Amino acid sequence: MGELILFKGGQVAAEDSAQLQQLDVLIEGGKISEVAAGLTAPEGAKAVDCAGCVLAPAMFDMHVHAREPGREDKETIATCSEAAINGGVTGLVLMPNTLPAIDSGGLLQSVLDIAAEKSRIPIFQAGCITKGRAGKELAGIAGMKNKGAPLLTDDGDSIADAMVLLRAMEYSKRFDLMLAMHCETQELSGKGAMNEGAVSYRLGIPGIPACSEEICISRDIRLAQYTGAHVHIQHVSSAEGVATIRRFKEAGVRVTCEVTPHHLIFNEQHVGDYDTHYKMNPPLRTAEDSGSLQQALVDGLIDVIATDHAPHTEFEKNSDFGSAPFGITGLDTAVVSLYHHFVKSGVFGWDVLVKRYSAEPRRLTNLQPVPIVEGGVAEFIVFDPNRKTLFSKDFMQSKSSNTPFLDQELDGQIISVIKDGEFLLSR
Amino acid sequence: MGSERTLLSGEGITEKVNELAAQIRKNCGNEVPAFVGVYTRGVTLAKRVKQALQDEWPEIALGTLDVSLYRDDLDALESAPKLESSDIPFGVDGTRVILFDEVMYTGRTTRAALDVLMDYGRPSRVELAVLVDRGNRELPLQPDYVGLKVDTEAGDYVAVRFAEDDDREGVFLNYG
Amino acid sequence: MAETDIKSRKDLLDVESLSIGEIEYLLKTAGPFKELFRRSVKKVPTLRGKTVLTLFYEPSTRTRTSFEVAANRLSADVTNFAVSTSAVVKGESILDTIETLQAMRTDYIVIRHAASGVPALIAKHTKASVLNAGDGYHAHPTQALLDAFTVREVFPQTEKKKILIVGDILHSRVARSTSTIMRKLGMDVSVLGPGSLVPKGRPDYMNAFWNWEDALAWKPDVVYLLRVQMERQEQQFFPSLAEYHRVYGLTSERFKQVEGEGIYLMHPGPVNRGVEIVDEAMTYERCLINQQVENGIATRMAALYWLKPGEDD
Numbered sequence: 066m067g068e069l070i071l072f073k074g075g076q077v078a079a080e081d082s083a084q085l086q087q088l089d090v091l092i093e094g095g096k097i098s099e100v101a102a103g104l105t106a107p108e109g110a111k112a113v114d115c116a117g118c119v120l121a122p123a124m125f126d127m128h129v130h131a132r133e134p135g136r137e138d139k140e141t142i143a144t145c146s147e148a149a150i151n152g153g154v155t156g157l158v159l160m161p162n163t164l165p166a167i168d169s170g171g172l173l174q175s176v177l178d179i180a181a182e183k184s185r186i187p188i189f190q191a192g193c194i195t196k197g198r199a200g201k202e203l204a205g206i207a208g209m210k211n212k213g214a215p216l217l218t219d220d221g222d223s224i225a226d227a228m229v230l231l232r233a234m235e236y237s238k239r240f241d242l243m244l245a246m247h248c249e250t251q252e253l254s255g256k257g258a259m260n261e262g263a264v265s266y267r268l269g270i271p272g273i274p275a276c277s278e279e280i281c282i283s284r285d286i287r288l289a290q291y292t293g294a295h296v297h298i299q300h301v302s303s304a305e306g307v308a309t310i311r312r313f314k315e316a317g318v319r320v321t322c323e324v325t326p327h328h329l330i331f332n333e334q335h336v337g338d339y340d341t342h343y344k345m346n347p348p349l350r351t352a353e354d355s356g357s358l359q360q361a362l363v364d365g366l367i368d369v370i371a372t373d374h375a376p377h378t379e380f381e382k383n384s385d386f387g388s389a390p391f392g393i394t395g396l397d398t399a400v401v402s403l404y405h406h407f408v409k410s411g412v413f414g415w416d417v418l419v420k421r422y423s424a425e426p427r428r429l430t431n432l433q434p435v436p437i438v439e440g441g442v443a444e445f446i447v448f449d450p451n452r453k454t455l456f457s458k459d460f461m462q463s464k465s466s467n468t469p470f471l472d473q474e475l476d477g478q479i480i481s482v483i484k485d486g487e488f489l490l491s492r
Numbered sequence: 493m494g495s496e497r498t499l500l501s502g503e504g505i506t507e508k509v510n511e512l513a514a515q516i517r518k519n520c521g522n523e524v525p526a527f528v529g530v531y532t533r534g535v536t537l538a539k540r541v542k543q544a545l546q547d548e549w550p551e552i553a554l555g556t557l558d559v560s561l562y563r564d565d566l567d568a569l570e571s572a573p574k575l576e577s578s579d580i581p582f583g584v585d586g587t588r589v590i591l592f593d594e595v596m597y598t599g600r601t602t603r604a605a606l607d608v609l610m611d612y613g614r615p616s617r618v619e620l621a622v623l624v625d626r627g628n629r630e631l632p633l634q635p636d637y638v639g640l641k642v643d644t645e646a647g648d649y650v651a652v653r654f655a656e657d658d659d660r661e662g663v664f665l666n667y668g
Numbered sequence: 669m670a671e672t673d674i675k676s677r678k679d680l681l682d683v684e685s686l687s688i689g690e691i692e693y694l695l696k697t698a699g700p701f702k703e704l705f706r707r708s709v710k711k712v713p714t715l716r717g718k719t720v721l722t723l724f725y726e727p728s729t730r731t732r733t734s735f736e737v738a739a740n741r742l743s744a745d746v747t748n749f750a751v752s753t754s755a756v757v758k759g760e761s762i763l764d765t766i767e768t769l770q771a772m773r774t775d776y777i778v779i780r781h782a783a784s785g786v787p788a789l790i791a792k793h794t795k796a797s798v799l800n801a802g803d804g805y806h807a808h809p810t811q812a813l814l815d816a817f818t819v820r821e822v823f824p825q826t827e828k829k830k831i832l833i834v835g836d837i838l839h840s841r842v843a844r845s846t847s848t849i850m851r852k853l854g855m856d857v858s859v860l861g862p863g864s865l866v867p868k869g870r871p872d873y874m875n876a877f878w879n880w881e882d883a884l885a886w887k888p889d890v891v892y893l894l895r896v897q898m899e900r901q902e903q904q905f906f907p908s909l910a911e912y913h914r915v916y917g918l919t920s921e922r923f924k925q926v927e928g929e930g931i932y933l934m935h936p937g938p939v940n941r942g943v944e945i946v947d948e949a950m951t952y953e954r955c956l957i958n959q960q961v962e963n964g965i966a967t968r969m970a971a972l973y974w975l976k977p978g979e980d981d
Contacts, residue, residue: 266870268806269784269804269806270784384789385762561742574693611707612708
């Protein structure tokens with residue numbers, strides 16, 4: 066340790082500055098020792114030419130399915146964390162809908178033990194709200210809190226019984242645990258496989274109406290308002306969902322929310338002719354909905370970007386649209402795809418990306434953000450907007466490649482990921 | 493493109509049609525045959541020969557055949573040929589039928605036409621009349637009535653053009 | 669000669685992707701095939717040596733038989749691939765089946781499946797020509813073609829003619845495909861059905877009526893009755909079959925009006941007498957149901973004739 070590295074000629078991104086700053090960054094060991102324009106490399110320092118590149122705080126993804134334990138054929142904590150590094154992400158919150166579901170302190174600890182051995186980045190394991198995610202009895206909340214659960218969630222399903230949820234809120238509030246909610250009204254979603262509308266009609270695919278999600282968002286926040294608990298609405302997908310969250314936020318309710326890159330970038334039209342890489346839950350909605358999500362992200366209503374990284378085998382995704390599982394991977398692709406679709410064209414700047422995909426998710430997980438400032442931790446990415454990334458199967462570090470970006474070439478490339486002063490990735 | 497030679501003018505065609513009519517009249521004696529034209533220009537040829545015999549045999553029945561469904565080269569084609577209506581408005585059983593085609597070449601179309609005709613019934617006799625016989629047979633079939641016989645190479649193309657179907661009239665040999 | 673330029677395709681999966689030229693070609697081609705049925709020998713050698721495999725994951729004696737007759741009349745060898753229709757067939761087994769089919773080197777696959785998009789999935793993975801004989805709620809292109817052919821027989825000019833489709837629009841692949849083809853042929857399309865079975869996401873051109881009075885006041889030229897799916901009844905899209913008949917069925921009274929105005933009647937079969945249609949309508953001279961069946965064979969022959977299986981490696 067103690068190696069001096071000067072990142073020279075790059076532009077530094079920060080959550081509170083719409084403009085990139087032309088600054089050189091000197092790190093020493095795990096710390097950023099100097100950030101200034103026109104730095105010269107001290108004796109013995111290694112210089113990294115960052116001309117034309119962007120230096121941004123490393124990302125943090127608070128919605129990830131690592132599939133371990135139970136479905137290691139799809140993903141493991143090892144491959145998942147490598148996919149994260151590949152995508153410029155240096156911290157993860159794993160969802161507890163594994164097999165078995167993580168609903169006790171003991172199980173939670175076992176995942177953390179695997180992570181400690183297999184992952185080069187910090188892993189946080191969320192706990193279930195209810196036992197076995199069955200929506201009936203409360204899970205071992207105190208035990209999981211004790212082992213470090215940053216939040217509770219039954220993600221993958223909503224909690225159908227409002228009384229169970231109300232009790233969970235009242236109970237977990239005393240442990241200062243937020244509840245991250247997958248919002249869906251099961252009876253309305255039924256056997257639906259995509260957004261209900263013109264495209265589902267054309268394809269003859271049973272639809273999931275947007276109100277299935279919106280009604281549940283409304284109910285869950287209303288319960289939070291009543292109990293005073295903190296709810297976090299996961300992967301909001303529709304304009305009305307956003308409007309509902311806005312209304313309650315304005316009323317002072319403790320509610321936060323997240324959006325996925327795919328709901329920002331795609332819409333139901335992309336399903337095309339039954340492309341299962343566009344099948345996820347909540348489903349891709351209309352172009353107007355994704356426009357509203359982008360707007361809400363720029364407005365600051367949406368707190369967090371999270372991928373809902375959901376690996377599935379090629380075999381599973383290669384079946385008919387109705388039978389294929391919901392979900393796509395996201396860790397390998399998130400930063401580049403968001404740059405390609407939004408930052409490059411100016412829909413939003415690096416500040417939004419840094420705030421929503423690096424700083425805020427860390428704050429919501431009770432961690433410190435990692436801004437590129439003197440005295441800060443050296444945990445950032447070097448991003449070259451002039452290079453391109455081809456998302457081939459070889460490129461992807463996730464065990465699965467169920468992403469619409471498969472074999473697409475997008476603008477921008479993460480060329481380095483630095484954490485604790487070390488290069489986790491260097492291309 | 494190779495060069496083109498006119499084998500028959502419009503008047504030449506009329507002359508040959510009259511010759512075909514005369515041969516058929518002579519050969520058939522008192523037995524009035526039924527005519528069947530093979531799409532597209534065989535139908536026109538049959539109509540013209542029928543017209544030439546109008547005074548003596550106004551009662552000649554005229555049918556049409558599309559042989560596309562019986563072709564042996566469908567697999568080799570990029571697109572399925574457009575189908576026309578095969579229309580045989582008379583009883584085939586026991587009838588003397590004269591098939592008309594504008595050009596006889598490999599014999600494969602004739603083979604197909606015979607197959608179609610047999611699926612309509614059992615004629616007493618089938619004969620073949622063509623405006624041009626260009627040789628190069630691939631099957632053991634010969635026409636009974638020929639307007640013009642011409643030697644060609646396999647790569648050549650003999651184009652029969654009728655005013656009814658085309659924008660000009662005549663028989664043309666295009667060298668391959 | 670423009671019509672000869674209609675290129676053959678590998679698969680027939682839906683109506684949506686058919687161009688108007690392709691539809692006209694198929695309808696025109698079906699004509700000569702129908703004429704064959706009046707010959708003593710109804711068979712032509714066109715597909716001699718070719719194999720057609722029928723793969724029905726949903727039972728349908730009628731459609732399968734229609735395809736079999738069509739294939740037989742083209743001299744193809746027809747094999748029925750027996751698949752389990754009892755349990756819900758999962759996607760997994762389909763991929764396995766595709767491998768098997770590919771190994772059999774069949775030229776044409778006729779498939780019906782309860783899940784939308786399965787024929788497209790199979791088409792993507794096999795060199796054989798795939799004919800969709802109905803998938804989920806999605807498409808039933810040969811039904812649409814035979815319906816269009818039947819309408820063209822009574823209305824050679826379909827432009828501006830009006831068709832009213834009555835029944836379960838939500839779950840009907842027939843409604844989807846037939847309305848699409850009629851629209852492409854220039855017809856006005858309206859639907860009539862229970863509010864719970866007329867989807868919001870329907871196309872803009874598809875005007876909806878909620879009672880027969882309004883629908884008949886629209887002066888349709890053709891009324892197309894859909895089959896009431898008895899098996900969907902457990903989901904309660906309407907209170908009872910009796911109420912369905914009373915409110916949305918072609919009752920005796922409504923039939924009298926249909927007859928009086930000379931409106932043509934169509935139905936994809938099989939008919940639930942006394943539910944969507946009264947008995948006496950079946951013998952109405954402008955009831956085209958039997959023609960639809962005959963035309964089904966001709967249009968399926970046209971489809972088989974038109975499609976070209978992919979090349980072997």
